[in-house]
Amino acid sequence: MSNFSIQKFIADRRDGNLNSQEDISQFCQEIAKGSIPDYQISAWLMAAYLKPLSLEETTDLTIAMAESGSQLNLTGLPKPWVDKHSTGGVGDKTSLVILPLLASMGLTMVKMSGRGLGITGGTVDKLQSVAGFRMDLSADELLAQAKKIGIAITGQSQSLAPADKVLYALRDTTETIASIPLIVSSILSKKFASGADIIVIDVKCGSGAFMKTLTQAKELKHWLEKIGEQAGRIVACHISDMDQPLGEAVGNAIEVQEAISVLKNQDGSASRARFKQLVLSLASATAVTARIAQSYEKGMELAIHHLESGLAELKAQEWFRAQGAADLAVAIEPLPSAGLKAKQSGWIQHIDAERIGQAVLELGGGRKAKDDTIDPQVGILLSKPIGHQIAKDEALLTVKARTLKQAQDVAHSLELAVLVSPTPIPVPALLIS
Amino acid sequence: MSNFSIQKFIADRRDGNLNSQEDISQFCQEIAKGSIPDYQISAWLMAAYLKPLSLEETTDLTIAMAESGSQLNLTGLPKPWVDKHSTGGVGDKTSLVILPLLASMGLTMVKMSGRGLGITGGTVDKLQSVAGFRMDLSADELLAQAKKIGIAITGQSQSLAPADKVLYALRDTTETIASIPLIVSSILSKKFASGADIIVIDVKCGSGAFMKTLTQAKELKHWLEKIGEQAGRIVACHISDMDQPLGEAVGNAIEVQEAISVLKNQDGSASRARFKQLVLSLASATAVTARIAQSYEKGMELAIHHLESGLAELKAQEWFRAQGAADLAVAIEPLPSAGLKAKQSGWIQHIDAERIGQAVLELGGGRKAKDDTIDPQVGILLSKPIGHQIAKDEALLTVKARTLKQAQDVAHSLELAVLVSPTPIPVPALLIS
Numbered sequence: 001m002s003n004f005s006i007q008k009f010i011a012d013r014r015d016g017n018l019n020s021q022e023d024i025s026q027f028c029q030e031i032a033k034g035s036i037p038d039y040q041i042s043a044w045l046m047a048a049y050l051k052p053l054s055l056e057e058t059t060d061l062t063i064a065m066a067e068s069g070s071q072l073n074l075t076g077l078p079k080p081w082v083d084k085h086s087t088g089g090v091g092d093k094t095s096l097v098i099l100p101l102l103a104s105m106g107l108t109m110v111k112m113s114g115r116g117l118g119i120t121g122g123t124v125d126k127l128q129s130v131a132g133f134r135m136d137l138s139a140d141e142l143l144a145q146a147k148k149i150g151i152a153i154t155g156q157s158q159s160l161a162p163a164d165k166v167l168y169a170l171r172d173t174t175e176t177i178a179s180i181p182l183i184v185s186s187i188l189s190k191k192f193a194s195g196a197d198i199i200v201i202d203v204k205c206g207s208g209a210f211m212k213t214l215t216q217a218k219e220l221k222h223w224l225e226k227i228g229e230q231a232g233r234i235v236a237c238h239i240s241d242m243d244q245p246l247g248e249a250v251g252n253a254i255e256v257q258e259a260i261s262v263l264k265n266q267d268g269s270a271s272r273a274r275f276k277q278l279v280l281s282l283a284s285a286t287a288v289t290a291r292i293a294q295s296y297e298k299g300m301e302l303a304i305h306h307l308e309s310g311l312a313e314l315k316a317q318e319w320f321r322a323q324g325a326a327d328l329a330v331a332i333e334p335l336p337s338a339g340l341k342a343k344q345s346g347w348i349q350h351i352d353a354e355r356i357g358q359a360v361l362e363l364g365g366g367r368k369a370k371d372d373t374i375d376p377q378v379g380i381l382l383s384k385p386i387g388h389q390i391a392k393d394e395a396l397l398t399v400k401a402r403t404l405k406q407a408q409d410v411a412h413s414l415e416l417a418v419l420v421s422p423t424p425i426p427v428p429a430l431l432i433s
Numbered sequence: 434m435s436n437f438s439i440q441k442f443i444a445d446r447r448d449g450n451l452n453s454q455e456d457i458s459q460f461c462q463e464i465a466k467g468s469i470p471d472y473q474i475s476a477w478l479m480a481a482y483l484k485p486l487s488l489e490e491t492t493d494l495t496i497a498m499a500e501s502g503s504q505l506n507l508t509g510l511p512k513p514w515v516d517k518h519s520t521g522g523v524g525d526k527t528s529l530v531i532l533p534l535l536a537s538m539g540l541t542m543v544k545m546s547g548r549g550l551g552i553t554g555g556t557v558d559k560l561q562s563v564a565g566f567r568m569d570l571s572a573d574e575l576l577a578q579a580k581k582i583g584i585a586i587t588g589q590s591q592s593l594a595p596a597d598k599v600l601y602a603l604r605d606t607t608e609t610i611a612s613i614p615l616i617v618s619s620i621l622s623k624k625f626a627s628g629a630d631i632i633v634i635d636v637k638c639g640s641g642a643f644m645k646t647l648t649q650a651k652e653l654k655h656w657l658e659k660i661g662e663q664a665g666r667i668v669a670c671h672i673s674d675m676d677q678p679l680g681e682a683v684g685n686a687i688e689v690q691e692a693i694s695v696l697k698n699q700d701g702s703a704s705r706a707r708f709k710q711l712v713l714s715l716a717s718a719t720a721v722t723a724r725i726a727q728s729y730e731k732g733m734e735l736a737i738h739h740l741e742s743g744l745a746e747l748k749a750q751e752w753f754r755a756q757g758a759a760d761l762a763v764a765i766e767p768l769p770s771a772g773l774k775a776k777q778s779g780w781i782q783h784i785d786a787e788r789i790g791q792a793v794l795e796l797g798g799g800r801k802a803k804d805d806t807i808d809p810q811v812g813i814l815l816s817k818p819i820g821h822q823i824a825k826d827e828a829l830l831t832v833k834a835r836t837l838k839q840a841q842d843v844a845h846s847l848e849l850a851v852l853v854s855p856t857p858i859p860v861p862a863l864l865i866s
Contacts, residue, residue, distance in 0.1 A: 011608040014482065038472035043607035046479035049447065174476035175444040 004030070006040050013047040021060045028064035028163035038170060045167065045176040053181035058223065059230040061181070065189035068163035072139060072195040074110075077147055080290045081108045083196035084282075085187065087220070088120030090208035090357035091245035091382075095123050095153075096259035097279045098286075100316035103151035104306045105283070107290055110146045111153045112160065112194050119208065119357030121252065121366060124155050129253035129376030131331060134324040151319045161189040183210075184223045188235070198234045200286050205432060206243030208353020214239070218433065236289045239433040240278055244351040244386050247275030251365045251379015251400070256330040263313045263328070269383040274430060280304060281431045333377045335400045338407035342420050345392040348384050349421035356380055356397075356417060359410050363401050378402065380410075387427030390420060437463070439473050446480040454493040461497035461596035471603060478600065478609040486614035491656065492663040494614070498622035501596035505572055505628040507543075510580055513723045514541045516629035517715075518620065520653070521553030523641035523790035524678035524815075528556050528586075529692035530712045531719075533749035536584035537739045538716070540723055543579045544586045545593065545627050552641065552790025554685065554799060557588050562686035562809030564764060567757040584752045594622040616643075617656045621668070631667045633719050638865060639676030641786020647672070651866065669722045672866040673711055677784040677819050680708030684798045684812015684833070689763040696746045696761070702816040707863060713737060714864045766810045768833045771840035775853050778825045781817050782854035789813055789830075789850060792843050796834050811835065813843075820860030823853060 004026035012019055019027075027044075030036045053061060074081055082102060086092050099109045113123040113135075127133045137145065137154035145152040158165070164186050171177050171186075191199045201224055204210070205217035221237040228235025248271035249258040261268055262276050284299030293299035306312050317328040360366055364375035381398045384390055396418045401407035437459035445452050452460075460477075463469045486494060507514055515535060519525050532542045546556040546568075560566050570578065570587035578585040591598075597619050604610050624632045634657055637643070638650035654670040661668025681704035682691040694701055695709050717732030726732035739745050750761040793799055797808035814831045817823055829851045834840035 007606065007608055010479075014479065014608055037606075038470070039475035039603055040607055042472035042476040043479040043609065046443075046447065046476040047483065050480065050483045170472055173440065173470075174473055175440055175447055176476065 006030070006036055010040060010044045010047060013044055013051055016051045018054065019057055024057065024060040025064040025067070028061070028068040031163040031166050032068040041166065042170050042174045042176070045171055045174055045182070048182060049176040049179045052179060055223070055226055055230065058181040058185050059227050062185040062188045062192060062227055063231055065161045065163045065167070065185060066192035069161055069193065070157070070159040071193045072143070074143070074195040077110070077143065078108050078150065080197045081110060081195070082198045082200060082286065082290060083111055083191055083194065084109070084200045084202070084286070085191065086202040087187070087204050087210055089204035089242040089246055090119055090353040091247045091250040091255065091275075092120065092202075092204065092242075093126060093247065093249070093255040093259045093275075094202060094279055094282065096126065096256060097262050097312070098283055099151055099153070100263065100319055101279065101283050101303060101307055101312040102286060103149070103319070104311040104315040105287060105302060106292055107150070107286075108146055109151045110142060110194070110196070112156045112190065113153060114156045115367065118368070119354060119361055119366060120210075121255070123153070125367075125374055125376075126252050126255050127153070129256055129330055130320065130325050132324040132326060133320065137323070145322050149315070149318050149322055151315065153323070156190065161193045164189045180219055180223050183220065184227055188224065188227055188231075192231065192233065196233070198236065198286075198290055199228065200282065200289065201235065201237045202282060203237050203239045204242035205239050206241055206353060208245060208357055209242035214432065221433070234289065236285065238282060238285055238431060240431050241428055242353055243428065245353050245356050245382060246278065248272045248382050249379060250356055250360050250382070252374060252376040253330050253332055254379045254381065254400070257332055260316075260328055260330065263307070263316050265308055265310070265313075270388050271382045271385050274385045278430055280307065335377055335402065336404040336407050337398050337400045338404065338411040339395045339398045340411045340414055340418065341393050342390045342396055343392070344420055344422065346390060346420040346422045347425040348386050348388050348390055348418065349425045350419040351382065351386060352417040355414065356382075359399070359414055359417075363399070363406065363410060375402065385427070387425050396420075439463070439469055443473060443477045443480060446477055446484055449484045451487065452490055452493075457490065457493040458497040458500070461494070461501040464596040464599050465501040474599065475603050475607045475609070478604055478607055478615070481615060482609040482612045485612060488656070488659055488663065491614040491618050492660050495618040495621045495625060495660055496664055498594045498596045498600070498618060499625035502594055502626065503590070503592040504626045505576070507576070507628045510543070510576065511541050511583065513630045514543060514628070515631045515633060515719065515723060516544055516624055516627065517542070517633045517635070517719070518624065519635040520620070520637050520643055522637035522675040522679055523552055523786045523793075524680050524683040524688065524708075525553065525635075525637065525675075526559060526680065526682070526688040526692045526708075527635060527712055527715065529559065529689060530695050530745070531716055532584055532586065533696065533752055534712065534716050534736060534740055534745040535719060536582070536752070537744040537748040538720060538735060539725055540583070540719075541579055542584045543575060543627070543629070545589045545623065546586060547589045548800065551801070552787060552794055552799060553643075554688070556586070558800075558807050558809075559685050559688050560586070562689055562763055563753065563758050565757040565759060566753065570756070578755050582748070582751050582755055584748060586756070589623065594626045597622045613652055613656050616653065617660055621657065621660055621664075625664065625666065629666070631669065631719070631723055632661060633715065633722065634668065634670045635715060636670050636672045637675035638672050639674055639786060641678060641790055642675035647865065654866070667722065669718065671715060671718055671864060673864050674861055675786055676861065678786050678789050678815060679711065681705045681815050682812060683789055683793050683815070685807060685809040686763050686765055687812045687814065687833070690765055693749075693761055693763065696740070696749050698741055698743070698746075703821050704815045704818050707818045711863055713740070768810055768835065769837040769840050770831050770833045771837065771844040772828045772831045773844045773847055773851065774826050775823045775829055776825070777853055777855065779823060779853040779855045780858040781819050781821050781823055781851065782858045783852040784815065784819060785850040788847065789815075792832070792847055792850075796832070796839065796843060808835065818860070820858050829853075
């Protein structure tokens with residue numbers, strides 16, 4: 001039936017020729033069927049890394065991966081239907097607040113979420129620290145709940161974009177991760193398969209994110225939006241700062257607790273305020289994209305109202321209960337802890353997001369390999385973000401660990417991760433672009 | 434013990450950084466042990482194709498592959514010990530004559546030979562058309578025979594350069610064959626492992642060879658000689674024309690028959706004379722390299738003497754008998770045949786080596802896939818090489834096949850493979866460089 005030749009497909013890529021739409025489609029179908037050996041796929045991946053796909057090819061690949069497995073059928077759901085995604089960062093629990101906030105504002109929020117790997121935690125892992133919270137909703141359950149209360153989340157289905165799963169697993173072990181076209185097609189294929197009208201992407205940028213520089217983040221944003229456009233979807237990207245951790249908590253249960261605190265309008269540290277600011281900014285921008293606000297300022301008014309009036313909290317409570325939790329709450333164990341104090345007064349100059357993320361990983365709060373189990377209770381708490389004043393002996397951070405020695409060791413190892421300047425430091429922009 | 438990381442090794446190649454000697458060595462050891470998954474090896478291969486290895490890295494890879502398995506120990510063999518290799522061409526039966534010729538001149542000729550694949554036949558396949566000829570000598574048998582009569586050949590041991598076997602099989606399916614450093618390391622690793630002092634390589638160049646252009650062939654020659662130099666071996670390369678088939682026979686039994694005819698000083702067609710000329714030229718050059726002649730001219734005198742006096746024939750007879758054949762002879766079956774005649778008188782302008790090779794493959798005389806069996810009796814006979822005069826209705830070629838229809842069909846399909854010019858055509862150079 002088809003003339004697809006995997007060897008010609010590899011040779012075309014290798015020589016910098018275009019892979020045709022038909023060949024790309026066949027490639028993904030064959031991958032999903034398991035009929036192409038891994039070693040041929042990985043030869044193509046390395047060729048694609050060194051001879052990057054064009055915008056058109058990336059669009060073809062994204063659609064082909066989305067069509068390689070089952071796809072969610074959203075017919076009958078209230079519109080507009082919004083999916084919110086983050087490229088991942090240290091302490092990034094934004095989804096936990098923005099989903100119920102936007103749902104309370106009238107949007108339908110349905111999310112399929114992956115597990116975390118490395119220093120960036122996954123939403124699935126965070127919510128699994130809530131007793132009873134089900135992350136295994138079937139497609140039918142997911143849609144029924146979204147239809148009823150406007151918000152639902154589940155772990156990623158194995159049958160969604162199976163070609164992406166194969167490619168991603170191979171990229172992970174063949175040093176072909178850091179290719180913009182491959183990253184973009186991987187992110188968007190799953191979003192396309194799960195059918196959203198509007199895809200909002202928080203592109204994290206800085207030492208605690210995959211995109212380390214603004215140039216890289218801007219290129220990713222450009223590609224994500226372009227591929228969305230070419231495929232007829234609305235993809236709205238926002239670049240936010242991840243040079244320091246987001247919010248006050250980095251861990252699992254403690255991040256859920258911080259999110260709940262924001263939903264409950266409980267004032268906290270300056271770090272928590274910074275996190276709330278990002279939630280409101282992204283919600284405002286999304287309100288404009290989804291046409292429930294005419295301007296960013298109107299969107300901000302609406303978002304603040306829904307958050308501060310308790311409407312978002314009510315929606316979150318409804319959500320947690322619908323998915324099996326007893327209430328909008330998470331159990332926090334009183335673990336041994338150790339603090340790191342400022343040795344001088346001054347202004348916070350630097351908080352190394354990557355090292356903080358790495359420390360939580362070492363504590364057991366993240367996954368180094370795919371099958372690692374996570375300790376939901378351990379983590380690190382911060383109080384002040386960059387640019388804020390701090391007094392001598394004031395706590396810079398607190399480490400929660402399974403043993404006191406471990407907490408002390410980790411706190412000690414982070415001495416150079418937080419720097420205090422004797423002279424004022426400007427507060428860096430949060431939402432960059 | 435070792436810090437080798439396959440992921441770092443792949444990333445270094447991908448980024449155009451050098452792979453260290455230690456890493457390359459470890460890579461080959463791990464491949465030989467089977468402990469690196471194919472998909473990681475093939476990602477490295479594609480990176481190596483697009484970011485080619487340096488001369489130093491290629492030397493390291495060649496030595497590491499040679500050391501990845503067992504190696505022949507030649508201590509005690511009469512010196513100098515010469516290995517002759519061809520990069521493969523259509524009708525190339527040079528080894529069958531040059532081995533006994535050089536052995537009769539006093540050199541020790543020991544060869545491990547591979548099987549043919551595609552349009553270029555292998556020496557193993559050719560000799561297996563001789564009843565009783567053993568190609569499965571053990572290393573001990575090989576060395577004992579070489580010590581006794583100065584000449585021995587065997588099929589390639591599975592334990593020789595096992596890392597090369599793995600890499601070669603993967604290159605074949607991942608479109609990473611055509612890389613000079615990978616080709617060179619593959620050829621020389623087996624030669625290094627089999628221990629020769631002097632490695633003579635006939636680099637074939639033209640439509641019937643892997644290297645299609647003189648530029649490519651010269652580059653290959655340069656690399657082969659350089660790597661030899663860096664590894665402390667004498668590698669002498671000669672580039673010879675393969676734009677037309679070599680000699681009058683293309684097949685298996687008929688090529689052995691042609692080689693025996695040359696050893697027996699039986700005059701034949703102009704095509705056979707051209708083959709004899711190559712044998713003498715390569716033998717003369719090798720005599721100089723091995724220091725048994727002071728000049729090419731002296732080498733030529735010596736070679737002609739040993740061939741025409743019957744000394745080479747006697748050595749060949751000794752050789753054939755030592756390896757199990759009844760005599761220096763091959764059985765030829767009288768198969769159905771069909772000829773292709775010149776439609777006009779003139780000069781042979783073109784004989785498409787690739788198409789002739791392909792035709793023999795179609796007849797069953799070659800191997801399309803690794804496990805195909807070969808029909809030793811089929812083949813194509815030519816009479817005159819390019820530049821020679823031909824009369825109207827004189828035979829251009831004769832096809833020997835299993836059925837008359839097949840012979841006629843193949844002869845018909847080759848009508849455009851041999852062109853006759855009404856005006857004189859110069860005889861092209863045989864030994865190019």
